[in-house]
Amino acid sequence: MIEFDMHGNVTYHLFADGRSQVNTYYLAEGEGQPDDDLYCPAHPEGFAHSLKTKKLIPAxxxxxxASISVLQYRYDTLKSLRPEIPDSLVNVTETRFQVTIEHDNFGRQTEIYIPLQQIDFLYHNTPENKLTHGRMSCKATHVNQYTSYLHYEYAEGTDEQGQPYLETRQTMSNNTDGTSRTTLTRASCLSGQNIFLRxxxxxxxxxxxxxxxxxxSESIAPDTDSSVTVHFHYALAVEEGLVKEQTITDAQGVKARIFYDGLDRVVYKERQDTGNGTQANEFRQTFSARYDDLGNLIEETHYDWIDDTHSxxxxxxxIYDDWNQRIGTIGPDGVQRYEVTDPIGLKNSDGIRERTVTSWTQARSKRIAKQGLTRTRLSAMGKPLHIEQLDSNNTIVSLYQFRYDGAGNCVAEIDQRGNETLYTYDALNRLTVNILPDSTRVLHTxxxxxxxxxxxxxxxxxxxKPRTALGTQVFDGIGRIVQSHVGRRSETRTYEEGQFHVSERKTLKNVPISYAYNFNLTDSPIRTKADDETTFEYDNTTALLTHAVNYEGSRDYIYNDINQLKEDLWSDNSGNVIRTQYASSLLGRQLSRKETINGVTNNQATTTYHYDAQGRISRMVQGALESSFTYDIFGRLHTTTTKDTSTTKVSQLLTTLKYDFMGREVSRCMALNGQSLRTITQTWNIQDLLESRHLQLGEKTLLKERFNYDSRGRLTExxxxxxxxxxxxxxxxxIMQIFDFDGLDNIIQSLTIFQDGTEDYSSFTFHPHDPCQLLTVSHSHPRYIEDGRALCKFSFDEDGNQINDEFGNLLKYDSLGRLLCVEVESSGTPVSSFRYDSHNQLIASQYKNESERLRMYEGIQLVGTLQDNIHTQLFRNTDQALGQQRPDDAGQTLLFMTDANRSIVAHSQQDTVTTASYDAYGGTGEWxxxxxxxxxxxxxxxxxxxxLLGKGYRAYNPSLRRFHSPDSFSPFGVGGLNPYVYCLGNPIRFRDPTGHYSYGQQLDSANPVYVRTSPIAGVNLVSGLIIAVGIAISAAITVATWGTGTALAIAIVSVAIDIAATTAGILSMYTRDDASKNLDLASYAGLIPIVGGSSAKRVSSAVGDLATNLDTSTATAARKLSSFSDPINQGVTVSTAPGRLMDMASDMPPGPTPLYVAPLTRQLNVANPFFNRRYTENPLFEAEAITSNVPTKQTITPNVATKQTLSPPDVSIEASPNTARGGWTKPNGKWVLTPDDVVITTQAGRRTKGYSL
Incomplete structure (x- = not known):
């Protein structure tokens, strides 16, 4: 409902979701005095439409x-350039208030206005200077006693072609500490487009x-050694059915072509294959698309060239519904995925209908099979109220609920068992208090x-207990962290003027750690210096890492012309040289990996990969080991058959997986030839927590486990x-372990009951000034007391690293927190030592007097070791270990049997099976x-x-059930509240391969480590990297189709992973997320400047992303790194504290035209969810968005495309309130568009509701 005053101003607006907005306006003759809080001079033309206050009332x-918010406005006059034209009114102050209501003893209400923020707008009032007159000179934002400034400076100039431009310099500063940052923009005076940015x-x-x-063209760092340019060329297409052709040429000369039809839709893509093609500069098709008569994309095809002839x-x-909304997708594997929105919905208990979204996965088969059936009921604000999981009979089996305040903030979550988590917000909708299900209160200031x-x-x-501060941070005036204190740890950070990347940091060890950059080339460091110096070199054209060196050795990287990694060379100071060579398909599917160690190449050790027609991995071969894979009707991994062909009698292990109706693994059968069947069955509770796990050998029980959890999902029994x-x-x-936790996820007591009837009671205490640091552990069992472990005391260094263990060993670290060695405390005898490369990854370890063992990685996974010149290879399908072998000794070949958490529960060596068991936290006793x-x-x-998880990032101790070193992302980031806790107190549900973040058995879209690529462009080699809590992890794990994740080109992206790992120690300096168990990748990655490994700023040196995402008017994709594939669909998780719906951003413009009141926007173009391009619902032409501002009359000329034979008349839009409803119709054989609330006046003077063609 909308109400207007007699002048046509909107005075009241009741939104459909229950929110309302109340506006008041100044009188035409003006109100107040210049020094008053509410002031507006008389309107020069006698209109009464200057907004005075805007009150936003929650539902x-x-x-x-929720808080009521009020925006209050002040105005002043601005001289006109010409004396015959009246002066203009400009908004000079905008003040934001929180409104609280107090009641007296007589029931009367009083509104109390609490100021939150005031913004002052200053303008150049210089009629004698046409360049600056009326332009913003300064924007001052006042919060409490602090003020931040945004200053504007203007200048004129001409470019190399003699075309005039306007230069705008913006400087952000403050009255807090004098810090500032400056940017510069040059915009063409003829087109308004930016031609230069700094x-x-x-x-x-x-x-x-x-x-x-x-x-x-688009160039980065012109006139420098790091200059690169991408060129764009446009032409009319010559093929039948195509209208326009676009060619993008990257800095290396590699070209991609995009073809459009008459409606400007992408229908065909191709690009040069200089990496695999036998003919130089040969173009290969990579994409095609088809549309229906309504303009909907109904089919798309991606082509990946495996070799010259095979693609x-x-x-x-x-699939679309009757409202033209996409409701389903049938992937290359035939699996149908649906997400259907019912705008009518279902009635709730109060009889009010709630819109619903129902999603499920359906197999394409004769019998209709559905899985993962989920129904979400939405509030009027479009936020989830109930998330219901249903079985095959449409019976609700679990219910997750959300509650919201009137502004749309989530104030409560109720899980499937009724456990409630509460949230409280301040007037700016920032989370202030989080009450967990066990009544623990987490407070944010x-x-x-x-x-x-x-x-x-x-x-x-x-x-x-009294309130405990887990950590504090100090920010400078432009929002950079300059100090942080967590427990007893402290750190200071310094920056170069105006930059957000740390230049130096110091901990309590007082060892400066410095970082140097070449921002023209990359956001990643080119040099770091602490105990030693590490340097990095990048290609000046591609910004890809080419060389990295520290005191332990060097790494060199070689790429092909389409920026795929061809070779990785490691040379250490001990004389070891390890060369790894890769081959990949056009879109990045890994085809082979070959290793040459100290000059010796064993072709039998080469790993090769083969794919089925759906793009899923179907077979892998590595020497004597080979595996084949099949998939079920839902595209999930069904069977894995691994063979050991090293002897005449081939050993074969067949692993078969089964899933329940929600896609959770419930059965894993492992059949080894000549052996009884091993079966692991799993049952789940309604919270998706594992309830039991049963390992059997035939009918015999090997290990039957049961699990219980507390209200916070932590393992208690x-x-x-x-x-x-x-x-x-x-x-x-x-036979039993019981755990008791405090509010910080610390285990404070544990009871272990043994088969012989004895017990061990353990008590844990923590430091009074750092409640997460372990102080003592006591044991009651006689064997522990006999071994001197009746009371174990622990100490920590200045950086929070544990410096002694439960067996009396000393642990030593370097200034970067890397574990260097373990020694016997009493004698100083070395127990273990460790070495790290320039990427901070563990490359070698030595145990006692044994020879040193080198480590080789693919992504974050170990794929091989080298000890005494003996090469041990691991055979993997992504994170699933399949076997182990030594190319020089067939008798050492192992076939692995694993559980759903990837733990090795048994291995077969020439039909001899050896088993292993783990306690709740991974303890095994003697291995x-x-x-x-x-x-x-x-x-x-x-x-x-x-x-040593995360390739050596930090050590996890199963005996203590915690990490020795703190997580750099705790407690302010996604590391959670406790920097030492392992897997949030639930090692059954979660695992933590990075040392930073825990995730479950399934590799799904919410998983920050392994992310499904879009359907299906292939592996995203570089720009597909995401920050997984400090370490960039390859998205290549689940390449290509809707199928299950397969072993792919994680090695090809390991370079970028290593680069990100290099800066993992400083990534936390940029995070400002709430501590949460949920990781929103999109928002989290956006807070980290070091994204994308080698460069986030570089102009693309290749054209894959450009060919996918290019907007021909802005070329925004030209900054992206090369990936030769469509971008990753990262998925969206339901936030525990959804963002506010009521947008408190000012409606007032920054310039001298304060006539905007209540913008109403009619977007003629809708976003195409697949191409990230805009396509039009209009079957004939495309126009820009039309914006009308009530009640202002403003003339806007739409930018009407001219790529079809019919052209619309030359029209202008006179925007005024109108209740007519619009839409596309075709009366008398002519298309007519009637935009909502817009009246069109043509040059011929006819008033019509829409464009007439």
């Missing part, structure tokens, strides 16, 4: 009252355009000089029985296997049983 809610790092970008305003043709079909979510302090209240019970450090068989890998498929360190 009514049964679950909490960012705060001094990096320059230049653009050229043709006479139609289309981008013809994969991967076609997806799209924000920086007082800013209204943005700069978390200054995180505190915890638990079990009625672990019970097991069977013949293969897990054992503790002294060989005692375990019985010959496998390099163990718990969760990670490397178990010899002697200690620790796991």
């Amino acid at each position: 009514r809610s049964d679950y909490g009252d 960012d705060e790092y001094g990096v320059e970008s230049a653009y050229t355009f043709d006479h139609l305003g289309r981008t013809t 994969l043709k991967l076609t997806s079909l799209f 924000y920086a007082s000089h800013s209204n943005t979510a700069l978390i200054e302090k995180v505190e915890v209240e638990t079990n009625g 672990y019970e097991c029985e069977g013949e293969s019970l897990p054992k503790d450090d002294y060989g005692h068989a375990i 019985p296997l010959d496998s390099v890998l163990a718990y969760n498929g990670e490397v178990r360190e010899a002697g200690s049983g620790w796991y």
Whole structure:
């Protein structure tokens, strides 16, 4: 409902979601005095439409009252350039208030206005200077006693073609500490398009355009050694059915062509294959598309060239409903995925209908089979109220609920068992209090000089104890972290003027760690210096890493012309040289990996990959080991058959997976020839937590496990029985473990019951000034007391690293927190030592007097070791370990049997099976296997049983059930509240391969480590990298289709992973997320400047993303790194605290035209969700968005495309309120568009509702 005053101003607007807005306006003759808070001079033309106040009132809610907000405006006059033209009114002040309502004893209400922010707009009032008159000179934002400034400076100039431009310099500063940042823009005076940019790092970008305003070139760092340019060429297509052709040429001369039909839709793509083609500069088709008569994309096909003659043709079909909304996709594997929105919805208990979204996966088969059936009920604001999981009979089996306040903030989550998590917000809709299901309160305090979510302090209240500060941060005037204190740790950071990348940081060890950059080339460091110096070199054209060196050795990288990694060469100071060579398809599917060690190439050790017609991996071969894969009707991995062909009698292991109706693994059968069937069955509770796990050999129970959890999902009880019970450090068989937690996820008590009837009661205490640092652990079992572990005391260094273990060993670290060695405390005898390369990844370890063992990685996964010149290879399908072998000794070949968490539960060596069992936290006692890998498929360190997760990032100790070193992303980021806790207290549900972030068994879209690519362009080699809590992880794990993840080109992207790992230590300096168990990748990655490995600023040196995403008018994709594939669909997770719906951003313009009141926008073009391009619903032409501002009369000329034979008349738009409803119709054989609330006046003077063609 909308109400107007007599002047046509909107005075009241009741939105469909229950929110309302109340506007008041100044009188035409003006009000107030210049010094008053509310002031407006008389309108020069006698109109009464200057907005005075805007009150935003939240909707009514049964679950909490949101703040009422008021925006208040002041105006002043601005002289006209010509005396005969009246002066203009300009907005000079905008003040934002929070309104609280107080009631007196008589029931009367009083509104109390609490100021939140004031913005002052200053303008150049210089009629004698036409260049600056009326332009913004300064924008001053006042928050509390702090003020930030945005200054504008203007200048005129001409470019190399003699065309005039306007130069605008913007400088951000403040009255807090004098910090500032400056950017510069040059815009053409003829077209308004930006032709030159200089960012705060001094990096320059230049653009050229043709006479139609289309981008013809884009350059980064022109006139420097790092200059690169991408060129764009446009032509009429010669093929039948095509209208326009666009050619993009990257800095290396590689070309891609995009073809459009008459409606400007992409129908065909091709690009040069200089990496695999036998003929130089040969073009290969990579994409095609078909549309229906309504303009909907109904079919798309991606082509991946495996070799010169063989290509994969991967076609997806799209299904639409009667409202023309896409509801389903049929992938190349035939699996149908639906997401259907019912705008009518279902009635709730109050009889009110709620819109629903129903999603499921359906197999294309004679019998209709559905899985993953989920129904979400939405609020009037479009936010989820109920998420219902349904079985095959449409019966609700679990229900997750959300509650919202009137502004759309989530104030409560209720899980499937009724456990409630509560949220409280401030007037700016920032989360302030989070009450967890066990009543633990997490409190956030924000920086007082800013209204943005700069978390200054995180505190915890638990079990009625006094409030404890987990960490504090200090921000400078432009929002950079300059100090942080977490527990007893402290760190300071310094920056170059105006830059957001740390130049130096110091911890309490007082060892400066410095970083140097070349921002013209890359955002990643070119040099780091701490105990030693590490340098990085990048290609000046592609910005890809080519050389990295530290005191341990160097790495060199070689790429082909389409920027795929061809070779990785490691040379260490011990004389070892390891060369790894890769071959890939056009779109990045890994075809082979070959290693040459110290000059010796064993072709039998080469790993090759083969794919089925749906683009899924179907077969892998590595020496004597080979595996084949099949998939079920839902495209999930069904069987894995692994063979050991090293002997005449071939050993074969067949693993068969089964899933329940929600896609969770419930059965894993492992059949080894000549052996009884091994079966692991799993049952799940309604919270998607594992309830039981049963390992059988035939009918015999080897290990039957049961699990119980508390209200926060932490493991509290672990019970097991069977013949293969897990054992503790002294060989005692375990039948039960019980854990008690505090509010910070610390285990404070544990009880372990052994098979022999004995018990061990353990008590944990923590440092009073750092409640997450372990102080002591006591044991009650006689064997522990006998070994001196009755009371173990622990110490930590200045950086929070644990410096002694439970067995009396000393741990030593370098200034970067890397574990260097372990020594016997009493004698100083070395136990273990470790070495790291320039990317901070663990490359070598040595145990006691054994020879050093080198490590080789593919992505974050270990793929091989080298010890005494003996090469041990691991055979993997992504993170699933399949086997282990030594090319020189067939008798050492192993076939792995694993559980759903990737733990090695048994291996077969020439039909001899050896088993292993783990307790709740991965403890095994004495290690019985010959496998390099163990718990969760990670490397178990010899002697200690620790796991140095994240390629050596930090050590996890299963005996203490926690990490030795803190997570750099705790407590302010996604690392959670406790920097030492392992897997949030639930090691059954989660695993943590990076040392930063925990995730479950399934590799899905919410998984920050493995992300499905879009359907299906192939592996995203470089720009497809995402930041997974400090380490960039390849998206290549699940290449290509809708199928299950397969072993792919993670090695090809490991270079970028390594680059990101290099800066993992400083990534946390940029994060400002709330500590949360949920990771929103899109927002999280956006807060980290170092994204994309080698460069986030570089002009693309190749054309894959350009060919996919190019907007011909702006060429925004030209900055992206080369990937030769469509972008990754990262998926969206349901936030526990959804963003506010009521947008408090000012409606007032920055310039001297304060006539905007309530913008109403009619967007004629809708976003195409596949191409990231805009396509029009109009079957004849495309026009820009039409914006009308009520009640202002403004003339706008739409930019009507001219790529068809019919042209619309030359029209202008006179915007005024109108209640007519619009849409496309075809009366008398002519198309007519009637935009909502817009009246069209043609040059002929006819008034008509729409465009007439």
